[in-house]
Amino acid sequence: MLLNRENLNALSRSLRALVFQAREEYRPFWNRIALESRTEGRVGTYTWLEDFPTMREWKGERQVQNLSLKTINLENADWEMTFAIARKDVEDDLLDQVGANAREYAFRWAQHDDYLVTQLLLKGFSAQGPDGANFFGTHRVGKKNYQNAGTAPLTRESFRAALANMRSLQDSRGYPLGFFLDRPLLIVGPHLAPTATEIVGVPTLPNGGANPDYGAAEVLVNPWLVDGYAGYWFLVDGSRPIKPLILQRRMDPEWVAKTDPEDDHVFRHNEYVFGIYERKAIGYLYWQLAYGSTGTGS
Numbered sequence: 060m061l062l063n064r065e066n067l068n069a070l071s072r073s074l075r076a077l078v079f080q081a082r083e084e085y086r087p088f089w090n091r092i093a094l095e096s097r098t099e100g101r102v103g104t105y106t107w108l109e110d111f112p113t114m115r116e117w118k119g120e121r122q123v124q125n126l127s128l129k130t131i132n133l134e135n136a137d138w139e140m141t142f143a144i145a146r147k148d149v150e151d152d153l154l155d156q157v158g159a160n161a162r163e164y165a166f167r168w169a170q171h172d173d174y175l176v177t178q179l180l181l182k183g184f185s186a187q188g189p190d191g192a193n194f195f196g197t198h199r200v201g202k203k204n205y206q207n208a209g210t211a212p213l214t215r216e217s218f219r220a221a222l223a224n225m226r227s228l229q230d231s232r233g234y235p236l237g238f239f240l241d242r243p244l245l246i247v248g249p250h251l252a253p254t255a256t257e258i259v260g261v262p263t264l265p266n267g268g269a270n271p272d273y274g275a276a277e278v279l280v281n282p283w284l285v286d287g288y289a290g291y292w293f294l295v296d297g298s299r300p301i302k303p304l305i306l307q308r309r310m311d312p313e314w315v316a317k318t319d320p321e322d323d324h325v326f327r328h329n330e331y332v333f334g335i336y337e338r339k340a341i342g343y344l345y346w347q348l349a350y351g352s353t354g355t356g357s
Contacts, residue, residue, distance in 0.1 A: 067318040074289040074313045081165035089172040103307045105131040107189035114250030133340040135309040141334035167186035177283045188343040196349040210356030213292045245276040246293040248284025290354025301351035309338035
């Protein structure tokens with residue numbers, strides 16, 4: 060390829076189109092457990108509700124249900140991902156190799172939101188949620204305590220117990236929340252995937268007969284639940300308009316390119332640089348929609 064400004068600008072445009080297309084083709088799972096929000100400023104502000112409004116018979120004046128408990132502020136962080144292409148690879152027209160590397164770059168970029176929400180889940184056993192308790196822990200609601208955390212390994216019995224527990228949640232007035240009734244997500248790593256599938260993913264039991272838990276949850280295999288987190292498992296109700304987590308965006312992703320031969324980096328390293336810039340943040344919302352176990356108990 061002739062390395063003039065026109066051809067290099069065309070290369071940047073082609074790579075941008077390739078990277079953004081590859082990202083659009085990726086099927087994420089973060090949007091099933093996190094609410095997406097857009098902000099116009101550095102910080103996004105949200106109101107967390109302890110109780111949710113309910114209908115009542117209208118007698119006398121309307122009763123305003125002021126149910127907000129706490130304001131959540133999320134400050135956007137800067138994120139970048141950058142890759143370089145050697146000048147000689149462009150000059151020698153190794154564009155198939157360049158394109159393959161760019162698509163792999165796009166795949167890693169597309170995974171990032173999934174990675175971020177996974178880190179929230181993993182940290183939830185020690186990080187506080189909006190009510191001041193650990194997101195996965197003991198929560199005071201009215202005069203009762205509810206637990207959305209455990210240590211039991213994933214078994215048919217522990218799955219049933221966790222699901223029954225989350226289905227029994229009530230607000231401070233004793234009103235049933237009605238969560239986890241519509242096929243929640245059972246999130247596991249590769250190690251627990253066969254166990255999760257045996258519990259809810261096949262119609263028959265290993266020793267024969269109908270599986271009463273078949274379809275009670277949808278198995279979602281999370282590639283980051285490995286090594287020290289291989290035994291972790293989560294139940295998430297992603298069927299509601301609200302979600303347990305939030306992913307906040309300040310701006311659309313921005314494509315940045317350095318291809319000018321007079322650029323200091325291009326001159327010093329004999330390579331062209333391309334990258335993505337984003338501003339976003341993640342945070343906790345409703346613990347009532349998520350259950351987590353470390354799988355470390357007996």
